[in-house]
Amino acid sequence: xxxxxxxxxxxxxxxxxxxxxxxxxxxxxxxxxxxxxxxxxxxxxxxxxxxxxxxxxxxxxxxxxxxxxxxxxxxxxxxxxxxxxxxxxxxxxxxxxxxxxxxxxxxxxxxxxxxxxxxxxxxxxxxxxxxxxxxxxxxxxxxxxxxxxxxxxxxxxxxxxxxxxxxxxxxxxxxxxxxxxxxxxxxxxxxxxxxxxxxxxxxxxxxxxxxxxxxxxxx
Numbered sequence: 001x002x003x004x005x006x007x008x009x010x011x012x013x014x015x016x017x018x019x020x021x022x023x024x025x026x027x028x029x030x031x032x033x034x035x036x037x038x039x040x041x042x043x044x045x046x047x048x049x050x051x052x053x054x055x056x057x058x059x060x061x062x063x064x065x066x067x068x069x070x071x072x073x074x075x076x077x078x079x080x081x082x083x084x085x086x087x088x089x090x091x092x093x094x095x096x097x098x099x100x101x102x103x104x105x106x107x108x109x110x111x112x113x114x115x116x117x118x119x120x121x122x123x124x125x126x127x128x129x130x131x132x133x134x135x136x137x138x139x140x141x142x143x144x145x146x147x148x149x150x151x152x153x154x155x156x157x158x159x160x161x162x163x164x165x166x167x168x169x170x171x172x173x174x175x176x177x178x179x180x181x182x183x184x185x186x187x188x189x190x191x192x193x194x195x196x197x198x199x200x201x202x203x204x205x206x207x208x209x210x211x212x213x214x215x216x217x218x219x
Contacts (some may be wrong), residue, residue, distance in 0.1 A: 003029035010082045018104045042184050069202075076205040094151060105177060121147070163189065 006028040010021050038059065040214035045055055081087045101109040110118075124164055149157045167185060174181040 002032045003096055004099055007096065007103060009102070018100045021100045021103060022096065025100075041190075044190055047183070048187060073202065073205060076209060080205055080208045083171075086130075161194075 003025045006025045007021055014020065035174040042050075042052075043053055046052075048050075049052045077088060107115050125147070128140055128143045128146075132142065149160070167181075167189075170185060171181045176182070
């Protein structure tokens with residue numbers, strides 16, 4: 001959301017510079033997204049009895065580790081899977097790139113019917129958000145979440161939907177303020193996300209590299 005907001009404002013001021021538009025959007029959105037993740041991590045850790053000083057030290061230790069791992073891991077992912085339609089893709093980047101092109105070239109850059117679809121979706125989003133302000137409509141989908149679900153790949157959206165159903169059932173059977181849901185649901189979800197990230201971003205590329213070395217040795 002912060003990315004698109006920055007793109008829109010930047011595009012009004014400097015519409016002919018798409019590269020700078022994307023750079024400004026990243027600079028604006030990345031700290032905001034990172035802050036959200038950090039706050040969530042702190043909240044979960046404190047719920048589990050963590051101390052503020054320890055959390056700060058852990059965050060500072062992870063920064064250089066992440067900086068050192070980012071480039072080699074990314075290069076290995078590109079080497080293993082490639083980037084583009086036949087390799088790794090970033091579905092959410094499509095909306096960022098689309099808005100950047102519209103801000104540079106105008107509505108004409110959109111495919112036929114895309115403008116009308118965007119207007120209808122915008123009105124639908126407003127209506128849904130207004131209805132969600134009333135408690136009896138809490139079952140309606142959140143507009144932003146619904147929008148992301150339409151562009152994210154099915155394996156991710158199906159997993160999110162499954163997790164939401166499990167969470168709803170869990171909360172139904174444990175509604176107490178100090179119940180198992182309030183105490184363990186978020187740490188459990190964080191563990192699932194972290195485990196998948198470790199396998200997909202680190203273990204699989206390493207395994208692919210090892211297998212490649214073995215195959216070369218056998219030849």
